[in-house]
Amino acid sequence: MASTKPRAEFPRAVVRTVAKRSAYRCSFPDCDRTTTGPGASEDQIATTGKAAHIYGARDGGPRGSGGLSFEERQGTANAIWLCAEHAERIDKNNGSEFPAATLKAYKRMHEEKIRCEAGGIGLKAGWIHSLSIDHAPIFRTPAEIQFGKVTVLHGDNGSGKTALCDWLQGMSDPSALSRWADAKKAGNLSFEGSSPKSVIAVEAL
Numbered sequence: 001m002a003s004t005k006p007r008a009e010f011p012r013a014v015v016r017t018v019a020k021r022s023a024y025r026c027s028f029p030d031c032d033r034t035t036t037g038p039g040a041s042e043d044q045i046a047t048t049g050k051a052a053h054i055y056g057a058r059d060g061g062p063r064g065s066g067g068l069s070f071e072e073r074q075g076t077a078n079a080i081w082l083c084a085e086h087a088e089r090i091d092k093n094n095g096s097e098f099p100a101a102t103l104k105a106y107k108r109m110h111e112e113k114i115r116c117e118a119g120g121i122g123l124k125a126g127w128i129h130s131l132s133i134d135h136a137p138i139f140r141t142p143a144e145i146q147f148g149k150v151t152v153l154h155g156d157n158g159s160g161k162t163a164l165c166d167w168l169q170g171m172s173d174p175s176a177l178s179r180w181a182d183a184k185k186a187g188n189l190s191f192e193g194s195s196p197k198s199v200i201a202v203e204a205l
């Protein structure tokens with residue numbers, strides 16, 4: 001039986017804002033599909049993307065309500081721009097594979113990429129799936145770390161959590177690696193990250 005609870009639909013202005021902040025491209029990692037283009041006639045536009053709900057449009061919907069009011073669930077902060085395929089995928093199995101925190105991270109990363117592109121700054125790295133370490137002063141090497149949708153780094157002080165974060169950040173921002181310059185010069189630091197489409201070797205030290 002269809003739910004009688006009202007859906008927190010996004011107003012058109014919210015849909016437009018989220019679409020434009022995403023440059024009309026899917027926010028799902030490594031999809032990046034363009035979701036708007038020419039329609040059938042000269043004055044038509046074909047839009048295939050969708051503003052998807054991070055917390056559910058209905059109470060009891062995928063990912064729950066997150067404690068947000070109905071109005072808050074209609075707001076820009078609760079929307080992520082996705083292609084039709086990924087909008088459908090995130091709601092499968094009642095959203096259990098894609099918690100709200102994961103979708104927020106996808107959205108933040110995509111918008112950051114668009115912000116950089118719009119500002120003329122090229123990003124070397126996108127979604128990093130793994131980090132291979134050949135040489136490093138603080139790890140037994142060679143080592144490889146696989147990252148999930150959410151990865152928790154846990155360990156005592158000095159166990160290398162900050163180093164890993166520095167190296168990941170260094171794939172798009174070499175200045176994050178400045179404190180590792182001596183290790184690199186001494187030949188004691190060598191690593192690379194992998195995304196599904198490329199391997200990012202970091203040489204800018």
Ligand SMILES: [Zn+2]
Pocket residue numbers: 026027028031032033082083084085086
């Ligand atoms: Zn997509």
